Amino acid sequence: MIQPLTLNTPNTIEFGIGKIATLKDHLKSSRRIFFLVDGPIRDTVEPVLLKIESEGAAVQVSTEVVPEPPIESLENLLAPVKAFDPDTVVGIGGGSTMDLAKLVSVLFTGEQTTAEIIGIGNVKQRPVKLITAPTTSGTGSEVTPIAVLTDTAAQLKKGVVSPHLVPDVAIVDPELTMGMPPALTAATGMDAMTHCIEAYTNRYAHPVVDLIALEGIRLMAAHLERAVTDGTDAEARTAMALGSLYGGMCLGPVNTAAVHALAYPLGGTFKIPHGVSNSVLLPFVMHFNLPSCTARYAEVGRAMGLKNGGELNESLAKRCIGKIYNLSECCGIPGSLQDLKVPESAIPSMAESAMAVQRLLGNNPREVRTEDAVAIYTAAFHGSIG
C-alpha cells in the first residue's frame, strides 16, 4: 500500500544546457532584485544583470558567501538587504550560496530571527519571490525546503526546514557547473549520490521517492568519473546535474539519514567540505546499516551497474559498498578521516555531537547509538571497512 506523501517543489524547474538564459524571463515582473552570487560565477551572470538593470529594475549584488556558512555570515547579509527592500531574491552558486539566499529571503524583513527559524516548520512566511540556480551538482538545494547553517559556538551544523524555503523557480543549467575543478566535482557529486542512497534506504522510504532516487544513482554512477576527468564533458555534466536535482527532490519528502548526521560535526568542527565528509563516511555507514537494508543496497548496486550472476543480495550489497568506496577513491576523495587530518581523539566528542542530530538519525534504517557512532567514526578514521 502506497503511503501518503507531501511533495513541495518549485513551480518551475528549468533544466538543461543553456537554461540560465530563462532567468530574465522569470524576473520580468520583478522590480527590485537581490542577487547572491558565488564569486567565480559573477562574470558569467554579469551580462544578465546588466540587461535586467537596463530594463529598469533595481539590482543589488552580493558575493559575500562563506562556505559552510556560519550564522554570523547570514546575519551580516540581512541589514543591507533590508535597506534595499527587494521583491525578489536570486541565489546562484553552490549549496552555501543557495542556502544563504533562501534564508535571506525569509529573514531580511526582520520579522523573525535566525534562532527562531532553526528546526522544522518554524518559518512563518516568505514575502518575496525566490529563484535559485546551482553551479555545482551536489546539494540539490535549488529544490529543497532545507537550508543549513554552521553554529560556530556549538561547533555544529543546524538545519532550517520549511516549505517557505522551496524556491519558486529553479534553473538547473549544467553549463554553470563546467567551471568546477575536479575535486569539487567529486565531492559535490558524492554528496548528491549520498542524498539518493540515504533517501532510497531511508526508514521512511516511499515509492515516489525510490523511483527518482534510483534513477539519480544510475545517472551519477555512470557519469561522475567522466565529469571529474573532463569538466567540459557536457553529457556527463548534464547527467550529474539531473542526478543532483533528483537527489534534491528526495530531500523534502524523505531526507537523509546517518551519513549526514555524522558528517555535521566534521563540517562544524573541522571545516571539512560537506561533500567530502559525506563521501568519506558513506561506505562506513552503509556497512553499519547492511543488516537492516541488504536488499535495498543490492538494488543500489544494480543501479550502479553491478552485474548480478545469481548471487545473494548480501554479497551484492557488500560489493555495492565496495564500489561506492572505490568510486570515491577514483575521484580523488581521501579514503579516511585520518587522511583528512581529523584526530582520532576527537571521535568521542564528534559522536556526541552527531547524536544531537536526531532529525536525521531518526530516518536511518538501523538505530544509531553513541557507541555505534564511535565505531563508525573509528572505522572511517582508519579507512577500513569491517
Place this chain on the structure above:
Amino acid sequence: MIQPLTLNTPNTIEFGIGKIATLKDHLKSSRRIFFLVDGPIRDTVEPVLLKIESEGAAVQVSTEVVPEPPIESLENLLAPVKAFDPDTVVGIGGGSTMDLAKLVSVLFTGEQTTAEIIGIGNVKQRPVKLITAPTTSGTGSEVTPIAVLTDTAAQLKKGVVSPHLVPDVAIVDPELTMGMPPALTAATGMDAMTHCIEAYTNRYAHPVVDLIALEGIRLMAAHLERAVTDGTDAEARTAMALGSLYGGMCLGPVNTAAVHALAYPLGGTFKIPHGVSNSVLLPFVMHFNLPSCTARYAEVGRAMGLKNGGELNESLAKRCIGKIYNLSECCGIPGSLQDLKVPESAIPSMAESAMAVQRLLGNNPREVRTEDAVAIYTAAFHGSIG
C-alpha cells in the same frame, strides 16, 4: 545527451488516502473561496465547506459542471464568479470540473475572453490561488497546464495550454475516487494509461518523463482491473491515483499524440466520454505507430508485466498492443467505434477534424496524414487490429 526541459508543477502535491483533510490548511489565508464541485462529491466535501465558513471565509459553491464542457457552460459560470470576486478557486471533481475551475480562475475577471486564451501560451495571468482535487484517476488535470473545452459550433474539442493553469496545490486523495462506478473507473483509467503511453512513445520523449511514464504504466497495468472489480480496494485505488498523477505530470512537458487528436472528434461530435474514446482508439493507433516505435512499445509491454523469453522487440510490441486491447475489454469498455454507435459514414469528416489538432499530431512518433486517420478510424470501427 539529455535535452533541456521545463517542468511546471504545483508547489504542493498532497498525495494519499485522507489527504483531502489538508484542504482547509491550504485555504488558511483565503478569505473568499469559489468551489466548483462535482455533484456526487458535494456531500463528501460539505463538512469542509462548513468548517471554512465557520472560520469566517466567504464560500460560493457551484455544481454546474457539464461533462466534456462546452464553451457556453464555462461562460455561464463567469458572471456569478466575477460578482463573488474570489481570492481562491477550488475545483473538486473529474477532468471536466478541474478544467472548468482552472479556466474560471484565469477568466472570471473579464480581462481576457475564452476565444483569446484558446491555444498555447495565450493566458496572461491568474489573479487567484488555484487548488484542484481529482475524484477520478484519469485526467491528471490536477497538475497539468492544460484545460479542454468543447466548441459546439465547430463540433471539436479545443485546448488551452498555459503555465498559469497549473494549480498551486493538487490534493490527490484516492478515497475521493472510491465512489466511481466500474465503467467510469475503466474509462478514466485507460485515459491515464494513454497519457503515459503517448508520452513515453512521443516524438519529444524525454528521459525525465520516460521515468514517470513507465512507472505509471507499471502501476496502472497491475491495478486497473482490481479497481474496476472492487471500487473499495484502497491499494488499487491508490496505485491508480498515483499512476494518473504520473500521467498528468507527463502532459505538461511532453503531452499526448495521435490517440488524443483522433479522440477529439469522438467527444466533440458524438459526446463519447474522453476516456472511452481514447481507450477504443489506443490499440489501433499503436498498431499504426508500431514501425516507428517498436522498441518503446516492447518496453511498455515489459512495464505491463509481459515476460520476455528472448523474443524480438517486434513480437513483444505486438503482444503489448494485444494486451492493451484485452485490458480495455476486460474492464468492460466497448471494443470498437461500431459498438459505440458511431456511424462508419462519419469517418471522413472525423478524420478531417482530427487533422486540425496538429498541436497533438505533431507529437506522434509516426506522421499521420488524412488517409492514415481514415484507416485508423476504419480499423477501430470494425474493432479488428491489422
